[in-house]
Amino acid sequence: MDRIEMTHNDQQQLSPQIAESIRREAMAGLVMAAQLPESGLSDADHAQTRARVLGVSSASDGRPQVRVDSTGLSLDQKLVVERTLLRHFGNQELSDVAIYFQRSSSARAGESAPAPVKKKHPLGLNLETKPIAGVKAIIAVASGKGGVGKSTVSTNLAAGLARVGLKTGLMDCDVYGPSSPLMLGVSGSMPVEKSKLVPLEGHGVKVVSFGFLTDVKSPVIWRGPMVAKAIEQLCYDVAWGELDVLVLDLPPGTGDVQMTLAEKLPLTGSVIVTTPQDVALIDAHKAVSMFEKMNVPVLGVVENMSHYTCTACGHEEHIFGSESFAGFLTSRKLGLITSIPLSRNIRELSDQGQPVVLDDTSKSSHPYRQLADFVKTAISQTLRVDTNLEKQL
Numbered sequence: 001m002d003r004i005e006m007t008h009n010d011q012q013q014l015s016p017q018i019a020e021s022i023r024r025e026a027m028a029g030l031v032m033a034a035q036l037p038e039s040g041l042s043d044a045d046h047a048q049t050r051a052r053v054l055g056v057s058s059a060s061d062g063r064p065q066v067r068v069d070s071t072g073l074s075l076d077q078k079l080v081v082e083r084t085l086l087r088h089f090g091n092q093e094l095s096d097v098a099i100y101f102q103r104s105s106s107a108r109a110g111e112s113a114p115a116p117v118k119k120k121h122p123l124g125l126n127l128e129t130k131p132i133a134g135v136k137a138i139i140a141v142a143s144g145k146g147g148v149g150k151s152t153v154s155t156n157l158a159a160g161l162a163r164v165g166l167k168t169g170l171m172d173c174d175v176y177g178p179s180s181p182l183m184l185g186v187s188g189s190m191p192v193e194k195s196k197l198v199p200l201e202g203h204g205v206k207v208v209s210f211g212f213l214t215d216v217k218s219p220v221i222w223r224g225p226m227v228a229k230a231i232e233q234l235c236y237d238v239a240w241g242e243l244d245v246l247v248l249d250l251p252p253g254t255g256d257v258q259m260t261l262a263e264k265l266p267l268t269g270s271v272i273v274t275t276p277q278d279v280a281l282i283d284a285h286k287a288v289s290m291f292e293k294m295n296v297p298v299l300g301v302v303e304n305m306s307h308y309t310c311t312a313c314g315h316e317e318h319i320f321g322s323e324s325f326a327g328f329l330t331s332r333k334l335g336l337i338t339s340i341p342l343s344r345n346i347r348e349l350s351d352q353g354q355p356v357v358l359d360d361t362s363k364s365s366h367p368y369r370q371l372a373d374f375v376k377t378a379i380s381q382t383l384r385v386d387t388n389l390e391k392q393l
């Protein structure tokens, strides 16, 4: 490899040749970092890894500075990437290069190397995503915090959409705690046909899950790159057939899996599930911010476990409080889709693999039906606008 000679003067006025050499070495360094599972970079897709080099410019102190896209990387992962890059630069006699992490969405235009441009859809959808063949709309169900009822909501939403005649799929993306298949009464492993995974079916919903890829009773010990690969498989290597809507049951939090899916898939919108208590709302704020950054429309909020009505005396108790919830909706300019009370009926039917939304005799089915109607309307409006837009383009 050619040695790159860098004089003080070069550093002051970065020549295009030196900038290009640094850019190439940065890409090589990132590919090396991707071989370390703890880097959080995908070793499977080198082109994507290389695309994280957003550009090379002069820092304010005159040193050359490589700008690296840190989207989806944790602080620890950034440290691993930085260490590997610095070591690689050192080996190439480029010890004076600074590394600057930034999110690709906040990359400034007009600098030495072009950042990948995200085309903005007028509805805020991300057009650089990769669609799933045959799937018309994708709705992500998310919460910041675990245990707030996200899988119960996802399962009932999917079953509720199938109930009103939509061809529906459910993708359980929770790597470490897959539970929506059990709530749909489905278990087993997915058959493979023509090198595609065949979803299992429960209550008219086609469902795929990490639970079908692993032993449900053993802890999952997969590291980042394995998870990313499996997520990709669950999206694209599945014989979904024609689907009007695919519901994603996202894992709790705003980590790598959520970001990868929000970036890769053309999400029609997201639904946030939260209990009305402060500790859940703090995390719900983070989930809303993540979707805003990813240009995914947040369709609204489901308040779960809003209150409990005592079956003996009829007293209504707001177990998780109610004061902060209205403030959350106002501050994020979001609408309430429905409130679901805490109910033994919901919990029991969930455990039996019977989504309560399908129970005509139960009052507990009402909020889930309201949610399914809301999502159905949101999807049909988006698809209608999309079709008009396509005609105009």
Ligand SMILES: Nc1ncnc2c1ncn2[C@@H]1O[C@H](COP(=O)(O)OP(=O)(O)O)[C@@H](O)[C@H]1O
Pocket: 143, 145, 146, 147, 148, 149, 150, 151, 152, 153, 179, 304, 305, 340, 341, 342, 343, 344, 346, 347, 348, 350, 351
């Ligand atoms: N409204 C509700 N009333 C009673 N139990 C509920 C309700 N929503 C969820 N649950 C129960 O709470 C537990 C956690 O719900 P789950 O949907 O698995 O949460 P998450 O996916 O957010 O971790 C489950 O046992 C579920 O049956």
Ligand SMILES: [Mg+2]
Pocket: 150, 151, 152, 174, 177, 179, 180
């Ligand atoms: Mg869950």
